[in-house]
Amino acid sequence: MEQRTDADIQDQSPQPTKWDRSAIVRLKARFERQNWAGVLFLLACAVAFPMLPGVEGWQAYTVALVIIYIIAAQGISVLVGFTGLVSVGHGGFLAIGAYTSALLTKYFETDIIIGLISGGLMAGFIGFLLGLIFLRLSGAFMAIGTLGFAFFVGTVVNNVPLFEGREGISLPSNKVMFWEIGDIGFYYVSLTVLALVTLFSYCMVRSSVGRAFMALRDSEKAAEASGVNRVLYRTIAFSISAFITGMAGVLNGHIVNYISSEVYGDIWYSVDILVAVVVGGSAVLMGPIIGGIFVVMLPFMLEELADFAFILKGVVLILVLIFAPAGIAEVLGRPIRNMRARLLRQAGYGGREPAPAETTSVAAAPSQTEKP
Amino acid sequence: MASHLKCEEITVRFGGVVACDGVSLDVEEGKIVGLIGPNGAGKTTLFNVLSRFQEADAGEVYLRGQPVNKNSTSQMVNLGMARTFQNINLFAEQTTLDNILIGAHHLCAPPLQSMLWMPQARAVERELTDRAVEIAEMLNLESELDNLAKNLPYGLQKRVELARALAAKPEIILLDEPVAGCNEEETEELQNIIARLNRELGITVLLVEHDMSMVMSICDYLYVINFGANLAQGEPADIQTNRDVITAYLGEEV
Amino acid sequence: MLGQQILSGLATGSVYALTAIAVVVVFRNTRTINLAQGDFGMIAAFLGILFIKEFDLNYYVMLPLVVLCSMALGVLVERIVMRPIADSDWLTLFTATLGVYYILHGAAGWIWGRDTKAFPVTFDAEPVDIFGALISQGHLINMGWAAAIGIVLFFFFKYTKQGIAMRAVTDDPETALLMGIPVRFIVLLTWGMAGFLAAFAGVLLAPIVYVSPEMMDEVLIKGYVAAVFGGLYSIPGAIIGALMIGVAENLAGGYLGSHFKTATAFVMIVVLLTFRPQGLFGIQKRREI
Ligand SMILES: Nc1ncnc2c1ncn2[C@@H]1O[C@H](COP(=O)(O)OP(=O)(O)OP(=O)(O)O)[C@@H](O)[C@H]1O
Numbered sequence: 084m085e086q087r088t089d090a091d092i093q094d095q096s097p098q099p100t101k102w103d104r105s106a107i108v109r110l111k112a113r114f115e116r117q118n119w120a121g122v123l124f125l126l127a128c129a130v131a132f133p134m135l136p137g138v139e140g141w142q143a144y145t146v147a148l149v150i151i152y153i154i155a156a157q158g159i160s161v162l163v164g165f166t167g168l169v170s171v172g173h174g175g176f177l178a179i180g181a182y183t184s185a186l187l188t189k190y191f192e193t194d195i196i197i198g199l200i201s202g203g204l205m206a207g208f209i210g211f212l213l214g215l216i217f218l219r220l221s222g223a224f225m226a227i228g229t230l231g232f233a234f235f236v237g238t239v240v241n242n243v244p245l246f247e248g249r250e251g252i253s254l255p256s257n258k259v260m261f262w263e264i265g266d267i268g269f270y271y272v273s274l275t276v277l278a279l280v281t282l283f284s285y286c287m288v289r290s291s292v293g294r295a296f297m298a299l300r301d302s303e304k305a306a307e308a309s310g311v312n313r314v315l316y317r318t319i320a321f322s323i324s325a326f327i328t329g330m331a332g333v334l335n336g337h338i339v340n341y342i343s344s345e346v347y348g349d350i351w352y353s354v355d356i357l358v359a360v361v362v363g364g365s366a367v368l369m370g371p372i373i374g375g376i377f378v379v380m381l382p383f384m385l386e387e388l389a390d391f392a393f394i395l396k397g398v399v400l401i402l403v404l405i406f407a408p409a410g411i412a413e414v415l416g417r418p419i420r421n422m423r424a425r426l427l428r429q430a431g432y433g434g435r436e437p438a439p440a441e442t443t444s445v446a447a448a449p450s451q452t453e454k455p
Numbered sequence: 456m457a458s459h460l461k462c463e464e465i466t467v468r469f470g471g472v473v474a475c476d477g478v479s480l481d482v483e484e485g486k487i488v489g490l491i492g493p494n495g496a497g498k499t500t501l502f503n504v505l506s507r508f509q510e511a512d513a514g515e516v517y518l519r520g521q522p523v524n525k526n527s528t529s530q531m532v533n534l535g536m537a538r539t540f541q542n543i544n545l546f547a548e549q550t551t552l553d554n555i556l557i558g559a560h561h562l563c564a565p566p567l568q569s570m571l572w573m574p575q576a577r578a579v580e581r582e583l584t585d586r587a588v589e590i591a592e593m594l595n596l597e598s599e600l601d602n603l604a605k606n607l608p609y610g611l612q613k614r615v616e617l618a619r620a621l622a623a624k625p626e627i628i629l630l631d632e633p634v635a636g637c638n639e640e641e642t643e644e645l646q647n648i649i650a651r652l653n654r655e656l657g658i659t660v661l662l663v664e665h666d667m668s669m670v671m672s673i674c675d676y677l678y679v680i681n682f683g684a685n686l687a688q689g690e691p692a693d694i695q696t697n698r699d700v701i702t703a704y705l706g707e708e709v
Numbered sequence: 710m711l712g713q714q715i716l717s718g719l720a721t722g723s724v725y726a727l728t729a730i731a732v733v734v735v736f737r738n739t740r741t742i743n744l745a746q747g748d749f750g751m752i753a754a755f756l757g758i759l760f761i762k763e764f765d766l767n768y769y770v771m772l773p774l775v776v777l778c779s780m781a782l783g784v785l786v787e788r789i790v791m792r793p794i795a796d797s798d799w800l801t802l803f804t805a806t807l808g809v810y811y812i813l814h815g816a817a818g819w820i821w822g823r824d825t826k827a828f829p830v831t832f833d834a835e836p837v838d839i840f841g842a843l844i845s846q847g848h849l850i851n852m853g854w855a856a857a858i859g860i861v862l863f864f865f866f867k868y869t870k871q872g873i874a875m876r877a878v879t880d881d882p883e884t885a886l887l888m889g890i891p892v893r894f895i896v897l898l899t900w901g902m903a904g905f906l907a908a909f910a911g912v913l914l915a916p917i918v919y920v921s922p923e924m925m926d927e928v929l930i931k932g933y934v935a936a937v938f939g940g941l942y943s944i945p946g947a948i949i950g951a952l953m954i955g956v957a958e959n960l961a962g963g964y965l966g967s968h969f970k971t972a973t974a975f976v977m978i979v980v981l982l983t984f985r986p987q988g989l990f991g992i993q994k995r996r997e998i
Pocket residue numbers: 450451452454469472473474492493494495496497498499500501541
């Protein structure tokens with residue numbers, strides 16, 4: 084399919100002889116505007132949702148749950164998608180956020196905003212430490228290390244008296260400043276956090292920091308040769324990721340006004356967040372949104388059949404990996420991307436096809452030894 | 456003239472292999488210095504030591520007279536040193552423009568400002584992008600700016616590496632076989648570019664290259680190493696007639 | 710007291726070892742961190758109950774049957790799930806096994822329910838006295854089985870054609886393929902072996918911890934940690950790691966309080982990964998860029 088369109092374009096418009104970058108820059112700016120328009124439209128829908136006739140508190144509550152998962156997944160995608168590190172232990176950060184805020188609320192009667200900030204900071208700080216500890220790890224070792232971290236957090240909340248184990252901590256109803264909020268108020272708080280986190284992710288990915296992350300992902304050696312401080316940026320990635328997921332944890336605790344180790348001591352919770360990113364797609368901002376919806380809504384729709392939902396989740400996960408390895412967001416976005424790619428190519432962007440095999444770098448490399 | 460980059464008695468062992476065996480060299484500021492030697496002589500290993508990719512078992516490296524053995528790899532860019540790799544190391548999934556921009560990483564605003572899109576950071580970003588485009592134009596890469604690095608032919612990939620190194624505004628640049636695998640035309644073009652960098656921007660160049668005609672015509676001074684040890688040094692004309700060097704290369708490629 | 714702690718630590722460790730060996734074997738031949746390893750064992754334990762209770766089979770008839778079923782499960786997973794994505798990066802492989810984990814978990818919960826079940830065969834509660842250290846018979850029997858399996862594996866890898874071929878695939882899959890080793894079959898065999906080891910882990914653990922969909926979760930984590938001791942590569946390293954975790958955990962539980970027991974493995978892995986990321990006995994893998 085793609086092959087054919089490429090050939091067509093080459094027929095119609097051969098590579099422009101005169102190099103004109105401004106056309107590409109203009110086109111890209113246009114796409115950017117279209118993206119923003121789309122995002123703003125979604126946001127407007129989300130803002131309007133609770134005001135629709137017939138929408139009740141519990142529906143807002145359900146959507147808020149989805150939003151919380153999306154936020155958590157956004158946290159993990161900073162790591163998995165953009166930095167090339169894998170964490171199977173983000174449930175640990177969720178727990179840290181949730182417990183930090185819950186304890187503050189219980190003992191100091193703080194409101195949810197202070198909870199969000201302190202829970203996020205606490206998780207971010209632990210993420211910073213974890214990033215330092217696991218500095219030399221990558222790939223499978225990193226996965227096991229982070230899984231061990233989630234397991235450790237689970238053990239702590241199960242056993243340390245402060246966290247009240249399976250008994251759990253009950254929280255008073257939620258407050259923003261001094262006003263109590265209900266389900267719909269909570270929905271708006273979650274939505275605000277989601278909007279801020281999305282905006283932040285967007286800016287971060289398109290800044291020198293995001294570029295450094297992706298450089299580390301693609302080639303650590305070349306990144307270091309270009310002055311990217313590996314230690315610094317890995318820990319930054321870990322901290323940001325943990326901060327975002329920690330805030331999701333705060334919301335996750337407050338939405339039901341109750342937290343216990345029943346939920347946060349379960350390491351598979353961690354793995355669920357990773358699933359959201361893998362299913363949705365990790366290196367696109369839409370990925371966590373789609374993945375979050377998938378992970379939350381699936382068991383919700385099949386509430387009566389929890390075990391069946393488990394099976395279905397496994398089957399869908401495997402099918403996605405086989406048929407859409409880059410995630411559902413990538414598949415859904417394909418038509419738009421193809422169209423844009425065509426417009427860009429007509430303007431001279433990415434005109435070059437993969438080089439023929441015999442001239443690619445590996446074959447032509449004169450020396451056999453592999454070193455920096 | 457002042458010494459720009461100097462190393463003394465560098466020794467590197469890989470298990471039983473002694474890749475560098477007490478190599479010393481001294482690169483004068485503003486010069487193009489060549490480092491040559493047969494395959495496996497230890498040139499790349501020495502480069503790795505100079506750019507802090509490889510810990511030396513013994514010996515010392517000085518940049519403008521300051522020892523750098525405590526610096527991390529990524530700090531070398533801040534000290535004005537950039538390098539390219541013999542085996543291409545690009546960010547394959549990113550465009551040429553992004554590849555060049557990464558080279559300017561240390562000129563970007565601090566992380567926090569940068570990711571929050573503070574106005575200063577955005578201004579720096581725009582400026583760096585403009586400069587990246589200028590560098591691309593200088594290296595005749597402008598029509599490749601929006602192509603993914605992995606799709607470029609080998610010769611252009613080498614040039615993108617050079618562009619990335621230049622984006623760091625280096626004072627000294629280490630090039631590991633910049634024209635290997637290029638055809639004559641490309642070689643000539645690159646040779647001119649390197650000469651221009653040196654002449655117009657005053658960048659000191661340390662160059663490893665097997666293409667002798669290029670080395671001889673472009674370098675101000677040459678070091679020859681063999682089996683990890685210094686074999687000879689001098690002006691290209693002297694090296695060309697040096698008996699030891701000819702013996703070392705005999706049966707090799709010249 | 711100390712001897713006793715160590716002995717029962719070794720007994721727990723030997724079940725971890727069975728899991729750790731499987732994790733290592735699968736990882737080094739297929740780059741897959743198998744999250745479903747524990748659940749293979751869980752399914753085996755449920756099947757054990759089924760065979761004994763519903764079909765009235767003797768323990769020693771049940772065991773080979775369960776082992777066969779479990780191996781078949783491993784093979785099935787390879788054929789259906791893993792083979793289509795065999796060339797993907799390790800994260801894809803890893804998440805695919807997570808999919809298998811969900812399916813097995815859900816299936817077990819659906820068919821057999823979520824509550825814990827007692828395994829119909831239990832061991833004599835009367836502890837045995839070994840040089841003054843008391844140990845339950847169940848633990849002793851587990852150690853015996855684990856040791857026997859260890860010896861069988863040793864001979865398998867050392868002397869059988871398949872075992873040697875498996876090691877060849879570990880060292881260099883491409884060369885192995887060129888040498889005419891049927892790599893696909895070996896990968897299948899690898900998953901079969903994972904099922905084999907899981908069956909024993911599940912059935913041996915069942916009388917001690919009761920049977921439930923979650924019964925193997927903790928064992929799996931410990932198995933991973935142990936596998937990292939061997940650098941995800943060395944089987945002896947993984948076994949030693951598993952025994953060390955079993956003992957350390959028991960000592961921590963005995964002397965510091967049971968709170969510390971479960972955290973031990975994490976502390977060990979943090980120390981290990983911080984100071985020797987390639988594992989205590991791991992070798993530096995060749996890296997081609
Ligand atoms: N990481 C390593 N591990 C083991 N041996 C190495 C390593 N790197 C280099 N060597 C060995 O050190 C010696 C010097 O290699 P080096 O690459 O520095 O030579 P070179 O002069 O750059 O060769 P070429 O002209 O082929 O690029 C070679 O014998 C090589 O095999």
